[in-house]
Amino acid sequence: MRIAIYPGSFDPITNGHLDILERTAAIFDKVYVVLLENPQKKTFFSLDERMDLIRTSVAGLSNVEVASFEGLVVNCAKHFGAQVLIRGLRAVTDFEYELQMAAINKTLDNEVETFFLMTNAEFSFLSSSLVKEVAYFGGEVKKLVPAHVKAALTAKMSERRATE
Numbered sequence: 001m002r003i004a005i006y007p008g009s010f011d012p013i014t015n016g017h018l019d020i021l022e023r024t025a026a027i028f029d030k031v032y033v034v035l036l037e038n039p040q041k042k043t044f045f046s047l048d049e050r051m052d053l054i055r056t057s058v059a060g061l062s063n064v065e066v067a068s069f070e071g072l073v074v075n076c077a078k079h080f081g082a083q084v085l086i087r088g089l090r091a092v093t094d095f096e097y098e099l100q101m102a103a104i105n106k107t108l109d110n111e112v113e114t115f116f117l118m119t120n121a122e123f124s125f126l127s128s129s130l131v132k133e134v135a136y137f138g139g140e141v142k143k144l145v146p147a148h149v150k151a152a153l154t155a156k157m158s159e160r161r162a163t164e
């Protein structure tokens with residue numbers, strides 16, 4: 001069985017992430033989308049909120065499962081029985097960091113391979129931070145994220161504004 005993990009922060013999941021996920025799910029028997037917990041990293045959505053948003057987004061993909069993990073990504077791969085970890089590449093700016101991560105992961109565990117998927121040109125500019133910024137200033141995000149993510153962003157933004 002070919003198993004892959006797709007790790008990230010997904011704060012929140014975007015159409016760019018989903019595109020990578022759908023393409024991965026078409027190739028692998030099983031894909032775990034894994035929210036890597038990092039207590040040092042402050043996120044906009046909580047872990048549970050991010051997991052719920054992903055779960056709803058992947059409801060139509062029967063071989064995709066949503067999970068979370070705290071620790072090294074290579075240990076995460078082992079934990080889920082995955083031989084491959086998936087990363088998406090947008091622009092050259094992603095490349096240097098991803099090259100470094102792939103190299104360190106290979107050093108830590110030679111049995112885990114990093115596979116890179118090039119972004120769909122349509123989503124090459126898209127990041128979770130950009131989506132949050134656009135939503136914060138009241139811009140339209142319907143082409144960038146699924147409808148339920150847009151609703152969650154709108155709700156949380158107005159919650160935030162009320163306390164500012």
Ligand code: ADP
Pocket residue numbers: 007008009010011014015016017020086087088089090094118119120123124125126127128
């Ligand atoms: P991380 O904090 O690990 O970078 P992200 O949630 O930002 O987590 O991204 C997870 C993965 O998805 C990364 O490999 C990232 O490059 C990829 N990714 C993010 N946005 C896009 C996009 N628009 N197109 C393709 N890949 C993307």
